[in-house]
Amino acid sequence: MEAALFAAYWDDGLLDLLVGGALLAAGVGWLIGGTPMALVSAPFWVVLWVPLRRRLVEPYAGYVRYCRERQRRNAHGLLATAALGAGLGAALLVGVLFAGPTGTVPATWVAGLPAGIVAFGLVLAALLTGSVRFHGYAGLMLAAAVVAVWWCVEPGAALAAGALPLLVNGGLRYTHFRRESRAYTEPTP
Amino acid sequence: MARKEVLPEVDSLIHEPARLRVLALLTRVDEADFMFILRQTGLSRGNLSVQMTRLEEAGIVALKRELNGARVRTSYRLTPTSRDRLAQYRATMEGLLAGLPRGP
Numbered sequence: 620m621e622a623a624l625f626a627a628y629w630d631d632g633l634l635d636l637l638v639g640g641a642l643l644a645a646g647v648g649w650l651i652g653g654t655p656m657a658l659v660s661a662p663f664w665v666v667l668w669v670p671l672r673r674r675l676v677e678p679y680a681g682y683v684r685y686c687r688e689r690q691r692r693n694a695h696g697l698l699a700t701a702a703l704g705a706g707l708g709a710a711l712l713v714g715v716l717f718a719g720p721t722g723t724v725p726a727t728w729v730a731g732l733p734a735g736i737v738a739f740g741l742v743l744a745a746l747l748t749g750s751v752r753f754h755g756y757a758g759l760m761l762a763a764a765v766v767a768v769w770w771c772v773e774p775g776a777a778l779a780a781g782a783l784p785l786l787v788n789g790g791l792r793y794t795h796f797r798r799e800s801r802a803y804t805e806p807t808p
Numbered sequence: 809m810a811r812k813e814v815l816p817e818v819d820s821l822i823h824e825p826a827r828l829r830v831l832a833l834l835t836r837v838d839e840a841d842f843m844f845i846l847r848q849t850g851l852s853r854g855n856l857s858v859q860m861t862r863l864e865e866a867g868i869v870a871l872k873r874e875l876n877g878a879r880v881r882t883s884y885r886l887t888p889t890s891r892d893r894l895a896q897y898r899a900t901m902e903g904l905l906a907g908l909p910r911g912p
Binding site: 620621624673677678679680681682683684685686687803 | 838
């Protein structure tokens with residue numbers, strides 16, 4: 620029951636919208652200004668989580684603080700994810716630096732590497748939040764990575780394309796959440 | 809001379825279905841506000857308000873008000889003493905239910 624409650628916590632679509640927004644910004648940033656711009660935008664989206672949740676979700680979904688055991692598990696999961704993300708980011712950097720005809724990594728693989736790493740991150744997000752749909756997003760992001768390698772497109776384009784399902788589904792979920800919330804927020808006649 | 813009862817008495821304050829659902833929810837989280845409990849239990853606003861007042865008056869839940877931006881957040885949590893009462897209720901119910909036939 621606690622696990623079901625925790626999974627339902629993420630059902631409003633805000634997480635999907637924020638992750639989708641971050642990936643779209645990173646993808647477009649990559650296409651416009653290269654890798655640094657894409658990486659710089661990431662912390663901005665993380666910072667947005669608390670104020671947006673407080674303003675857009677909490678008044679309608681209510682506030683809950685989970686038990687210490689759950690908080691501890693979340694903190695450990697986030698730390699492990701951050702460590703893995705940093706490791707994979709470093710691997711990406713090495714891949715980019717050593718790519719090309721004279722390098723050790725084939726340039727074509729690098730095109731799909733960012734989206735592949737993000738797909739892995741989305742699987743971790745699914746495991747951390749208990750939201751099965753993130754496995755679906757991960758699958759679509761992985762498909763975008765494969766297409767990027769296959770057609771040799773820009774890595775940013777693969778990230779941006781993989782972000783679209785998150786934004787669309789997140790938007791639909793949030794709309795549904797707000798519509799459903801009317802029953803709780805409007806005074807009983 | 810009063811007759812000694814074989815069957816234990818059920819704690820009616822906890823046993824009421826709406827309150828039992830609220831308590832089952834609060835045992836699984838650290839604290840939750842009125843809106844969260846309302847959505848998760850599916851009770852009406854009026855009913856939940858009455859049940860929360862009963863539980864608070866009985867000392868089973870504690871109310872906490874804190875400022876959250878421009879709004880006041882009212883959240884509930886189980887009191888430390890309520891754990892014993894809930895454990896006693898569970899033991900009583902398990903004893904009573906043990907004799908009932910099991911489902912298919």
